[in-house]
Amino acid sequence: MPARPQGDVTRGTTAPNRLRRVDRWITWRCAAALRAASEPLVVDLGFGGSPVTTLELHARLVRLRPDVRVVGVEIDPERVTAASAYSRPGLSFVRGGFELPVNGRPVVVRAMNVLRQYDEAQVAPAWGQLLGRLAPDGVLIDGTCDEIGRRATWVTASTAGPESLSFSAHLASLDRPSQLAERLPKALIHRNVPGEPIHDLLALLDEHWARTAPYSSFGPSQRWRAMVESASDAWDIARQPARWQLGELTVPWASVAPSSPLAG
Ligand SMILES: C[S@@+](CC[C@H](N)C(=O)[O-])C[C@H]1O[C@@H](n2cnc3c(N)ncnc32)[C@H](O)[C@@H]1O
Structure with missing residues (x-):
């Protein structure tokens, strides 16, 4: 059986x-x-x-x-x-x-x-x-x-x-990057709280999204791209401009892993 x-x-x-x-x-x-x-x-x-x-x-x-x-x-x-x-x-x-x-x-x-x-x-x-x-x-x-x-x-x-x-x-319907927090994988969804790396990353992206607002006139993809470029000075973001153009960004797991390890 x-x-x-x-x-x-x-x-x-x-x-x-x-x-x-x-x-x-x-x-x-x-x-x-x-x-x-x-x-x-x-x-x-x-x-x-x-x-x-x-x-x-x-x-x-x-x-x-x-x-x-x-x-x-x-x-x-x-x-x-x-x-x-x-x-x-x-x-x-x-x-x-x-x-x-x-x-x-x-x-x-x-x-x-x-x-x-x-x-x-x-x-x-x-x-x-x-x-x-x-x-x-x-x-x-x-x-x-x-x-x-x-x-x-x-x-x-x-x-x-x-x-x-x-x-x-989908950038045209995104007000700010931290709206993605609702869709974090289970390993991170409960970690979006102060003191956790994923919370710091989302706050950083929001900050740079606000800073790059003037790029909106060139379209949301240009603004996203500018945000990623700008935030890359402060966070290790994979240098993948063709992916950024699609409204994507990727960071090493080690940079966002929960501060206390996942149980298991
Ligand atoms: C919300 S649906 C996701 C459907 C599809 N992957 C999507 O994203 O649109 C989750 C499905 O995963 C199945 N599921 C949950 N745990 C599973 C497991 N350990 N092995 C196989 N299927 C599982 C559930 O029965 C359910 O049908």
């Missing part, structure tokens, strides 16, 4: 195209690893009440790697049964949890809006379990976004542990 899937069934909320920002990151960050992989396996963990974002992930990755194998893993058996109608070559669905019951080691595990519904203390053990399943140059993307995908943040972690935190926003 197979072991019980690791984790809990949670709300299955999803929506078409809500993960476009993180998928855009994946197709950039993971392109080389996917192209080089002898086994181009990608897992979408916790696809939710409809497999629509798994279908989208497959459609985006197949352009990079025509033989990519995307497996949607979901702990709710009824959601897996319903999703199975959408299986096709290179795309399948299985019931499972953090143990990832798939053959092979994934190059990418996308876990969007999954850990958000757990306790903070459950994050480190879940990361440990997922990272232990990755291919040697694989990554875990653990993130959160809003209902329609205009604001998203995610942690990118390799087998060595968490490496970065990324923010991505």
Whole structure:
């Protein structure tokens, strides 16, 4: 008898195209690893009440790697049964949890809006379990976004542990960068309080956003870019101007990691 899937069934909320920002990151960050992989396996963990974002992930990755194998893993058996109608070559669905019951080691595990519904203390053990399943140059993307995908943040972690935190926003509807705080991954959402690095970073970005207000006349992307340039004097922000143009920015995990380690 197979072991019980690791984790809990949670709300299955999803929506078409809500993960476009993180998928855009994946197709950039993971392109080389996917192209080089002898086994181009990608897992979408916790696809939710409809497999629509798994279908989208497959459609985006197949352009990079025509033989990519995307497996949607979901702990709710009824959601897996319903999703199975959408299986096709290179795309399948299985019931499972953090143990990832798939053959092979994934190059990418996308876990969007999954850990958000757990306790903070459950994050480190879940990361440990997922990272232990990755291919040697694989990554875990653990993130959160809003209902329609205009604001998203995610942690990118390799087998060595968490490496970065990324923010991505629809800039025309963003009043200030700290609005992304509501969408922080579970590892950080409770740490947005004075004395924690993530709180300092969001305050710094807000300060530089205010300072760069005159750039608004050139459009929100130019203002975001100017804000990142300006804040880079005070914080280690990855120098990725082409990503800034998209309303993204990425910082090393070490610069925002909670002041007391995640329990686990
Ligand atoms: C909010 S939905 C997210 C859907 C989709 N990923 C998205 O972001 O639009 C979270 C889903 O994760 C599933 N889930 C939670 N814990 C899980 C686990 N340990 N393994 C697999 N699925 C899990 C839940 O049952 C739920 O269907």
